[in-house]
Amino acid sequence: MAGRKKLMTFPERLAKWAEGIRKQACQLPPGPERDALLKKARQTEIAAHLDEWANSPGLQPPK
Structure with a gap:
């Protein structure tokens, strides 16, 4: 899919903004x-x- 823009994740956008x-x-x-x-x-x-x-997969919900 040429010409398709890769969307950045929220943490990636935050890191770019911080930079x-x-x-x-x-x-x-x-x-x-x-x-x-x-x-x-x-x-x-x-x-x-x-x-x-x-949002990590290893995070467990509180009990």
């Missing part, structure tokens, strides 16, 4: 704006990891 935020932060001088962007990138990466964990 873009980090690139923005690296272009800024040290300060509160840069720190806020780096914090947002970390939070986004954590969200991706949590989503992967929550």
Whole structure:
């Protein structure tokens, strides 16, 4: 199926977004704006990891 676009998973989209935020932060001088962007990138990466964990096949429902 040539020309078909591969859809990214939610964690992949989050990781890509976090990468873009980090690139923005690296272009800024040290300060509160840069720190806020780096914090947002970390939070986004954590969200991706949590989503992967929550949707992993080995996760057992609570009893």
